[in-house]
Amino acid sequence: QKEVEQNSGPxxxxxxxxxxxxxxxxxxxxxxFFWYRQYSGKSPELIMFIYSNGDKEDGRFTAQLxxxxxxxxxxxxxxxxxxxxxxxxxxxxxxxKLSFGAGTxxxxxx
Amino acid sequence: xxxxxxxxxNKVTEKGKYVELRCDPISGHxxxxxxxxxxxxGPEFLIYFQGTGAADDSGLPNDRFFAVRPEGSVSTLKxxxxxxxxxxxxxxxxxxxxxEAQYFGPGTRLLVL
Numbered sequence: 001q002k003e004v005e006q007n008s009g010p011x012x013x014x015x016x017x018x019x020x021x022x023x024x025x026x027x028x029x030x031x032x033f034f035w036y037r038q039y040s041g042k043s044p045e046l047i048m049f050i051y052s053n054g055d056k057e058d059g060r061f062t063a064q065l066x067x068x069x070x071x072x073x074x075x076x077x078x079x080x081x082x083x084x085x086x087x088x089x090x091x092x093x094x095x096x097k098l099s100f101g102a103g104t105x106x107x108x109x110x
Numbered sequence: 111x112x113x114x115x116x117x118x119x120n121k122v123t124e125k126g127k128y129v130e131l132r133c134d135p136i137s138g139h140x141x142x143x144x145x146x147x148x149x150x151x152g153p154e155f156l157i158y159f160q161g162t163g164a165a166d167d168s169g170l171p172n173d174r175f176f177a178v179r180p181e182g183s184v185s186t187l188k189x190x191x192x193x194x195x196x197x198x199x200x201x202x203x204x205x206x207x208x209x210e211a212q213y214f215g216p217g218t219r220l221l222v223l
Contacts, residue, residue: 004152032209043201043214044153088152096141096208097166100152 003027004091006101014109019076021104023089026070032092033065033072037085038103044088048074079108112137114215116202122221123192131187131218133202141208142185144177145201147217153201159185160208192222 004025013019021035032051036044050056050063050072062075072091076083086103093099115134123129135142141160145153155169159179167177174192179185189196199219203212 034211036214043199043217046211046213049211090152092209094166096158096160097143097155097169098145098153098212099155102150102152 003099004101006104009105012107013079019079021074023072025091027093030091030093034090035074036088039085081108081110084108116215116218120219129189131200133185135204139204141205143203147199194222197222
């Protein structure tokens with residue numbers, strides 16, 4: 001069983017819509033959760049992090065964490081073509097190394 | 111400010127050769143991490159440094175891989191007797207403290223022929 005699972009996609013949404021990305025993890029002791037955006041041929045770029053249950057909003061992005069369900073999600077509101085990328089969910093355990101999902105590819109249709 | 115830098119950006123080598131990949135973390139960041147990313151996959155943890163010491167090298171695939179960080183800043187990942195299966199993007203990341211957000215460098219794309 002993979003430690004961090006994401007739907008691979010592709011997830012196609014029209015411009016201006018909400019994109020919803022999901023991630024589940026297996027280690028109940030995980031304490032830190034991150035979302036990275038990765039454009040093709042580029043390295044991962046941090047866009048959100050969350051440590052506590054509930055919602056965290058930053059601009060058009062909202063991260064949601066439910067530790068009881070071992071579930072973390074990312075919402076992208078008012079999606080733009082520039083949001084087209086692969087989104088990586090990363091989970092921190094033992095306070096340092098990150099375990100990554102394989103990523104969800106998002107395509108925003110103009 | 112300057113982000114994480116990595117050199118070279120691309121490296122092509124022949125099977126059996128030795129390669130060194132360099133990482134310069136964000137100034138002031140004490141924690142440094144190496145990951146490897148294959149096509150279509152998320153980054154895979156290799157090794158973590160806190161200061162000069164390797165706090166966890168459990169992700170290194172075998173003893174052909176070794177990494178150092180002698181002065182607590184720049185780190186070098188060394189791969190001996192390279193194999194075609196070592197071909198991947200090698201990513202370096204740093205964080206101000208362990209467990210805090212990690213920021214990635216641009217990566218080194220290694221191709222072993």
